[in-house]
Amino acid sequence: MSGTFGKGHHLHLIDGSAFIFRAYHALPPLTRKSDGLPIGAVAGFCNMLHRYVEGNTGPDAPTHAAVIFDKGSHTFRNDMYGLYKANREAMPEDLRPQMPLTRTATEAFNIACKEKEGFEADDIIATLAVQARAAGGRCTIISSDKDLMQLVGDGVEMLDAMKNKTIDRDGVFEKFGVFPESVVDVQALAGDSVDNVPGAPGIGIKTAALLINEYGNLEALLARAEEIKQPKRRQTLIDHAEQIRLSRRLVLLDENTPLDFTLDDLEVRDPDADTLLGFLAEMEFRTLSKRVAEVLGREAPVIAETSPALPDAPQADDVPFDAEKYEHVADADALQKWIDAIYEVGYVAVDTETTGLNEMTAELVGISLSTEPGKACYIPLIHKAHGGDDLFGSDDLAEGQMPVEQALQMLTPMLEDQSILKIGQNMKYDAKIFAQIGITVAPFDDTMLMSYAQHAGLHNHGMDTLSERYLSHTPIPIKPLLGSGKSAITFDKVPLEEAVKYAAEDADITLRLWQFLKPQLHRAEVTKVYETLERPLVPVLAAMERSGIKVDRDTLSRMSNAFAQKMAGLEDEIYEIVGRKFNVGSPAQLGEILFDEMGIEGGKKGKNGKYSTGVDVLEDLATEHDLPARVLDWRQLSKLKSTYTDALQTHINADTGRVHTSYSIAGASTGRLASTDPNLQNIPIRTEEGRRIREAFVAEEGKTLVALDYSQIELRILAHIADIPALKEAFARGDDIHAMTASEMFDVPMEEMTPEVRRRAKAINFGVIYGISGFGLARNLRIPRSEAQGFIDRYFERFPGIRTYMDDTKAFAKEHGYVQTLFGRKIHTPNIGAKGPHAGFAARAAINAPIQGTAADVIRRAMIRMPDAIADLPATMLLQVHDELLFEVEKGAEDTLIAAAREVMENANDPVVKLDVKLTVDAGTGANWAEAH
Template identity: 70%
Template sequence: MTDVFGKGHHLHLIDGSAFIFRAYHALPPLTRRSDGLPIGAVAGFCNMLWKYIQDGSGSDQPTHAAVIFDHSSKTFRNDIYPLYKANRPEPPEDLRPQFPLTREATRAFNIACIETEGYEADDIIAALSCRARDAGGRVTIISSDKDLMQLVGGGVEMLDPIKGKPIGPDEVREKFGVGPERVVDVQALAGDSIDNVPGAPGIGIKTAAQLIGEYGDLETLLARAGEIRQPKRRQVLLDHAEQIRISKRLVELDCDTPLDRTLESLSIREPEPQPLLEFLTRMEFRTLTNRVAERFGAEPPAAPVPAAAERIAAAKAELPAIDRSLYVTIRDEAVLAEWLAEIVEKGQVAIDTETTGLDEMQARLVGVSLCTGPGRAAYLPLGHVDGAADLFGSGAAVEGQLPLDRALALLKPVLEDPAVLKIGQNIKYDWKMLARHDIRMAPVEDTMLLSYALNAGTHNHGMDELAQTYLGHRCLPIKDLIGSGKAQIGFQQVAIDKAAEYAAEDAEVTWRLWHHFRPQLGQERVTTAYERLERPMVPVLADMEMAGIRIDADHLRRMSSSFAQKMAALEAEIHALAGGPFNVGSPKQLGEILFERMGLSGGKQGKTGAFSTGAEVLEDLAAEGHDLPARVLDWRALSKLKSTYTDALPLHVNAETRRVHTCYSIAGAQTGRLASTDPNLQNIPVRTEEGRRIREAFIAAEGHRLVSLDYSQIELRILAHVAAIPALKQAFRDGIDIHAMTASQMFGVPVEGMDPMIRRRAKAINFGVIYGISGFGLSRNLRIPRAEAQAFIDTYFERFPEIRAYMDRTVAEAKQNGHVRTLFGRRINTPGINLSGPSAGGARRAAINAPIQGAAADIIRRAMIRMPEAIAHLPAKMLLQVHDELVFEVEEAAVPALIEVARGVMQGAADPAVRLDVPLIVDAGQGTSWAEAH
């Protein structure tokens, strides 16, 4: 540690979060050879840190340094404005496991690593900068982030790490048109679409700078807005003054951010060779490991090459490189016949369809690509039009294409031939496109699902990433053909010769991925999981998605109108309770009403001075009996239901089928849970009356009924089985109320006449334990002191010690193998299980939950796979899967038969693969709407 930080000291603050994203996007996808763990961003990050250490930032050496990270996506700014950063997409799946590794890398390089819950990296940088400046030292912020430019001046400068150029007051003035001291005012007016900072509509950086330059500062501008001559600009400022002030609080960095590190503790330290080399070796960064070893005169640790890496290397060397010049364009029947004969002879073909859009229910077929082996690929153009066409496919057909109907008639016998294997990447899409033309491909294999079965949780399973990772090949980007933005064209407008290169390459890459992945199934012991849980889902889900479900759009519109009226009535009630009108959607105004005007307890002000008014705060106040926060919660709930469901669902109705067609992702969640998108029909709320009414809009066709069959407490039943808990198993066999039984076991009270509150507590613990709930989480759920909640959890484990043993056993398995398995053989990788630090608890909880939630997902998948054949004799269709529930549409007279058959399939879904020690119970309901059936 150095002397007290002060004059003569120089602090470097590295924007670690910016480094991570820059490294991720600058480098191609990279995975660790031994286990497929994504490490591309970590590799780039480590190279940046090493360059920083080697360069020492030139002659201007720092005396102190730290790397600053964002802790999480939710910060105090979300309490000020709940929609802050709402537009930002979730981090890519393959980047998430790399976040904790970058922290570990920073510590391995012996550089201080700082992050603070509830605050952004920029706020920590601001607080450290202010403290160092006030102490008389110098600060260099290594980042080009415009949001940090408000800190420049008075001994604080920035350094653009890409250009290597300093950013001082002149550079800030060049960018914003004002000095650093007025950057926040300009940003408040201009807003920020990336961070979803609203600002003043229609005012950009240039106009904002002019206004601030003329009026001096933001408050003066807003106070004198009525003097502005331009009517439109004047009205914008008058109408949006409060929104602009909120925007300022969002962009203004918090120099009072709490810190758990002193400036003195950030003194520069030389890396310690052994821990750094061990980390780099574990990451398999050979080049950097050798450089570091040479720098310190150390011997790098040995890194054995695992069998998996050898297989990948062998696969790359086995086949010749991809050569697009070998591809064929099929323009006549004779050539197509030759290809079809070759496909039949070889007994397999990789296939890919090119279409006018991504919606399989509305897109039109443009072409089909085929591949029978390396270098043997072709493109069959069917729907290309001249360049004057619009995105909807209108325009004159380009010459040199077979008629669509004739080509499909020739393809149909081969694509439906049970002796010919059809291989695709996300083949469900192609299956549906061809099914709309009366071609039902079978049998099929999917390289996306092969990768998912082998590598779930380690990286994404898109073709481009798989090609780069396992074939060392970079696919032609689609943007090179169709462009982007306003200049984007449809694939049908792409010249056939260019389309052939792109499409045939997709087919060949698919074939090569299949050739690479297929032999690994047996070696990694996931053949059964792939063959019985993944591959058969393709036609099942495709049929469900194509069937769709009817909705009553008029009902939803009436609900939207009703919600609007209720919201207006609630606003009036809220205003009356508050003693005057205010913007109910403004967190700042609400906070002032609750904690200043009404003087309610529990108000917590952030560093910007605004009170927190998030859902948890309002729920706590409502539980104390305060009406105003309860009414605001009601208003917010209605607002969300209206925007997310009643307004949005009618927009998804297919004009041709008059139904809503969701899309299920098979290879999304690690545990095997399906995900529903466009629209998401798995999150329709059911706990509130208004939420349940939304399900009333999902209706059966005339003369039909909707039938819902739902597994009862399936995850608790699986827990009882896998943890071998005698008391729980017996209770399930005897049909006893499991929550009452748990309460009786824990609290020593009889089941008969039990206090409902005691049962509720036991229920919360039963479900909470599955998800690794903490004492804090349980205390919030039950609204009891944390110590009491923790005592409940401790008592639970005392009564059911088998659960603790299961948890310890599962974590040990995950640490040793890098994965856990479900009862049905699904492998769920746990890449972060051996990491330390803040992420360790989450990785541990995920590993414990995975075999339980994964087995539940496997069971319903097995039921779905067996269902079409079981109900084939009935006038019924399976329409939806919502977690543990299946929804059917069936003719009224066949409802009893459908329930009997479907219930039998679902309750027997675990056998004969696995015989559970507890029975599976399925509840059934039926009605004209989903609400009636559930």
């Protein structure tokens, strides 16, 4: 559609900086093979542009489009206010050379690329949006930047491309509490820490919106500031009126930016194939070149595979995904050809399809294999036939499947052959499925763990995420095949034709991910982490999960009843305090009673208009009021009952009589294991009721449970990493470390130590490791905030090395984007440069990660060595919970096991890391877990 821009035209304005920074943070660092130029952000940016071009077709497609960039850092706002954006982080060094390339990329896609010296991209966007609206056309701004929300309405909307969510006038109201025409007034009051807009001290978005809605606009508010009832708020507005007016001028976008082009110059144009493919080839983007060439109906440019200048940079293979080409293996001859091909290359990607996610109860439905990108097959084994009069399908097997025994007889030697590498995504699952039918899969590689070793803290490591991020491919979804809710089916009911495409693609993706991720281990310098901490842990955890632990159903039932009675008693006490009955489990009803009926101060309403009554709120109130304390006790019992005493009974395996948890190796970025179905890591042990849950975990007849627990491992690691002589000496002497800290901090001689003073020192010791604030410590100890902050300040005075460690760690994280454990595990810190409420959290996480991560690495090393160390003993390792390992052993062999296991655990850091502080392990035994711990 050409001619002068007007009615019927649709303008798209893309916020270029948002695209660039999203691309930069989404992908790992990539360099161009030929000369080492950083190109990760350019690669991501080009992928986003390609997706944008391909995704915007049809009746609502743009007729005009432009990518708008910031020209430089100095604009008219800096002349207005010298400190504008003064606290912005410096641009990362490897991003700087990529900025001009993103402009070239935009031009290569033949999309208008605009910027203007002295003005921000937002001003250009504002000017063009207003022009488009005035001409009778529509405008979509592709950005989620709140500063642009003042433009929304009358044919101008925003699109958050990340969430694929349109932001209209109602969307702006949801964000700001006012409609677009009042956004600048609210921003002027609230200020902006990111852009260093001062605003009105102490007034946030919610208060600002309340004020503007009440007084109509900013000028009216400032003129009538004397009328405001709250003295502090009134004085702030009177004292800072000029600063607030300046803030409004800073946030108000310039809708009259002088431009040297018109809307007509932004007409959508097809890319020139030679220009675009030439640029992509120059950047050495193989995969994207192929994809774009296919769309343009051209041959993909040939890009040299190797270069003498630098080692080969990682490239996902370029064979396009084609589900129609996957093979359905239905007989022995076809399977033999695959086995021959596997022996020829020496490796194979393997994936299993099953009837469920619980490896202890799921049945094997089929196996998929892949030996090269695009070449994959599925061997269905027990798919059910469809059709017939039966609405639910038949129990007869579908045609075109090998007998299970025959297929497994042919595959088992290869799966167990030490000369063939088996490649899996989350191999622990598949290994357990095979173990159920007597097959031990070895050796193997795991793409999930390769990603985890390289990218912990950046994103999750599920196959869909990795495929989209590193192969630019969205896998076939499972939900449409299985359905959901009551009508959901299991995979054995999926028709073979669909099953082949889905299952074989999983193996194909896994192989490609392996080809992409394996060479990067060395480049990222995490080969040792993957080979010594991640991969060897898989068979150890698989064996523990299959062993499970016996849980006594009768004990759980008794506890459930006891908890129910205790909850009923608490409910009666609560009703007595309130003076009537209500639903104690309803946060809304509780909020109304606390803050409306009882008039307790401190109530805050959330977006839904209801009072917040979370644990933190109730804990603060519990220091002064009885009701919140009682409700907290009731909630804890309710959680214990529903999560453990009731739910654990449903997790008891009918065949084994035991509970089989499942450990997630790649769940926490620090290397700590997580456990699910059921989660045994979160059983509270600080309360008597929580400790009682462990009584239900029992040893089999003739056996004993043995618990071995690292003593204060994180404090010992802190003493080593931060080099704190007083702590090191205390550990060497075997002192009570919390009493020693209390003595140092509060000048109390050790012989005069009281339990209360020691408890405070313990809270500070552990709090400091987790970067606790004065606010958090005050809540823990139920003391005033100023007193708690005084404790923390004194702590740092007595142990200055800790403050130095914290500052050094934060600085390292900001410079490198990650922190490291003593064993070389990298934990990425993508939000370390963030401003606002997330800044403190990111800094605390970065400080804690090397300590918690090193402790996690130590126990991993112990677990990996443990099977060999106890191989000749009548003992089994059952559980790992944070710093503790739980074993089941024949009666009479407890001491032998403790000696062997303690030796492994206390020396798990050797020979890689020599610690200045000796690790020590406490041991206990008992008929149940509570006794043993």
